[in-house]
Amino acid sequence: MARGTVRPLVVENTAAIRGDTVARPVATWLPATITAAVPLTERSRSLRLVVPGWRGNVPGQHVDIRLTAPDGYQAVRSYSLATSGPGEHIELAIDRLPDGEVSPYLVDVAEVGDKVEVRGPLGGWFVWRPGDPRPVQMIAGGSGVVPFVAMIRAREAAPAGNPFRLLYSVRSPAAAMYRDYLEHSPVGTTVNWIYTRNPPPGSSRPAGRLTSIDLDSHVIPVEQDPLTFVCGSTGFAERVSQMLIERGHPASMIRIERYGDSR
């Protein structure tokens, strides 16, 4: 723990964070039209949108989505993007929250041709920049896999590069978002699965939440200086990041995105 003097934060690659490689957010709301809707699991689906005026994004960023009711009432929520790059087409993936307001609409009601509003791209910290030479370890819980799909797709599109690993913790195979894509070995990425409730038949690992043994088996070791991203519920992110710290990963090499309200 830092003691004594107040130490400045070490931000690696500060020039890149402040510089041209980050897609710059558009501060205004852009009208967008849904062009495709694909179920991912029983409670989630992906939506593709065309957003005239969209300036592109880097993998890992998110957007705000705004819906407007007939009486003018509006609701805004943030969603991670599963895509990156230039162009005016983006893809979101939405997990329906029990008692949610916007996610049930986007998962169950919205149809191709419907219009919503989009603001972004947002967030310049939980991102992977193509060309970053460091090995990348991604650790996802549940719907936390979405920004990693954007990173894995970008890694696939890169001509060559550093190894990617994804460790994905889900209740069961049926609860895994983007399962087909991730099971078909995206180029450049190794995927390992943790099943917390119902593993597929023949699994050697018993059901249970992710443990330090799983990290030792599947995570890029600290000696290789990986950049490690963790995304999931607040509890998941806390637990995993503390286990990483215990295994010697420097805090500056761990980036976390939490879903939940304990902020």
Add this chain to the structure above:
Amino acid sequence: MTSDTTRGFVGKRRERSQDLPPGQHLTDGFPVLSTGPTPQVNKNDWELVIRTGPDTSTRWTWQDFMALPISTVVTDIHCVTSWSKLGTRWRGVSLDVLLKDVRTSDQYVMAHSYGGYRTNLALEDLRGDKAWIVFEHDGAELTPEHGGPARLLVPHLYFWKSAKWIHGFVTQEHNTPGLWERNGYHLHGDPWREERYARWS
């Protein structure tokens, strides 16, 4: 700008309140602000520092800090990811107490946290009974996940300004941005003016 109606969307309108800044809602938040791991800071190792120059610092140990006058604060908090909570209850020490004997010509500070987070603030946003270093929330000691042992509380700004695991402040002549402010978020962050994101030229 008038927005078109979203076909089929009605909304829940639950718990709407005049106390909510524009674009905020009272439900649980969804994504996202991201950082690094939660630092585990022992109170015996904890200290609070206000530095106004290379050789000029004021320091408090946990014991020093707990001997200062303590305020109870009941306030609304607003996260930039659009959730708000009304009437949250905290106990802590006012920045007016901590800044009482601090002399500087600088108008800004960088708040530094254990774990490396930092965020920039104007001194005038810390003075005038508007900001506290808090160690208790809803009658319970602040857990590490919520920023314990002590966090900054600046409730009139978006909550990313209320740095968890506060370690201290370094005064600065210019309003140099912190972590989020470098990454697309607004330099000031007033929820009532909806200062969420940086304006890019």
